[in-house]
Amino acid sequence: MARPRAFDEKQVLGAVREQFWDAGYAATSLEDLMRVSGLGKGSLYAAFGDKRQLFLRALHSYTDDSHSHLREALAEAPRAVDALRMLLEAPIDAGARRGCLMANSTCELGNADPEVLAHAHRTYETSTALIADCVARAQREGDVPAGADPIALARAILAAQQGIVFMGRTGLDTAALTATARSLAAQLLPNHSATQPTA
Amino acid sequence: MARPRAFDEKQVLGAVREQFWDAGYAATSLEDLMRVSGLGKGSLYAAFGDKRQLFLRALHSYTDDSHSHLREALAEAPRAVDALRMLLEAPIDAGARRGCLMANSTCELGNADPEVLAHAHRTYETSTALIADCVARAQREGDVPAGADPIALARAILAAQQGIVFMGRTGLDTAALTATARSLAAQLLPNHSATQPTA
């Protein structure tokens, strides 16, 4: 044992993640990473390896957090169908314009870096499974027709959500984006119970 | 007048476009551009300006072509609703894994380059308008409920299409992708006439 680390790994990873999220992988230089982390080159390399490995660490931390939040959001809602509907509107408020780090990374590096592609595949398969579980719960609660295939509907919801995220990146105004999200929600998850009218 | 150009501008732009499409903007070096175009640095700079301008030219040629094809596809179909449904399945076959150049560029550069962002916004507004026209025709043909807002439905279809394109980029297998596209098509454009059953 000797001199302990002067930085918090989680904190550094968070700052680095924000930087990659804002600028992308290629457009982020080591100088940027040193600035946002407050660390020197040597420390960064000793702690995380090279730029790509640091990026992959940041990406993993991002998807881990995303899935945690997704799990919570899907579990907390009193009615599963409400959680599913919220899934489509969620990407509008937060962050908004810079999209999703995983999606951005897939677009930028998916062709060139098999590990990024594989991680993207795994990540969205997990998301699909989480959403499918929620769909199944909504079916048990009578809000989604029992005949539907949970996985298929989950894939449709996920694709629609990613589409909404992307349309947000193109600069589509919030009003149109919200309307689009509501429209997709209404058509993918129509009101199934008899008590309320469909919007 | 003196020595004429030894290359075809359209051809060069096409080759360059493919390169940017495959590798993205930052990951494409001038050497790559020289290789795929067969031109020297000087010729490229004299004809198109710097790398960014060349990229923007390639991007414009891509969106122009895309809109031409979209116009054709929407006009050719005997029934407008079929064209709209095809819109959701189209991204699956062709090219597939590398997605859409405009979408990729938006993800990579949208945050950093206002001109790319503005072009993305214009492009997708145009696409929305073209699709909305087709929705209106489908309404006149009785295949889409007359009450629906053509622009709103067009935005939903466009978002869904971009979502499908993106899921293709993540490595989702063709079967699942096709099923997702069909599912979204069925829910966004349900069979409205009484003669055929809904899939």
Next chain:
DNA sequence: GGAATGGTGGACCGAACGGTCAAGAATCTC
């Protein structure tokens, strides 16, 4: 408190980048 341990920061490196320029080659006008 001395020595060993390991984190830290910045100087340093070769390579590759985007971009410039000048000289040579090819074509048109007269």
Next chain:
DNA sequence: GAGATTCTTGACCGTTCGGTCCACCATTCC
């Protein structure tokens, strides 16, 4: 055919990149 004009080629430039390395120093154990 001579000259003018444009295109083409490739050598060249300064900058910045990612990555390495080492001298310095704070901490811990004995």
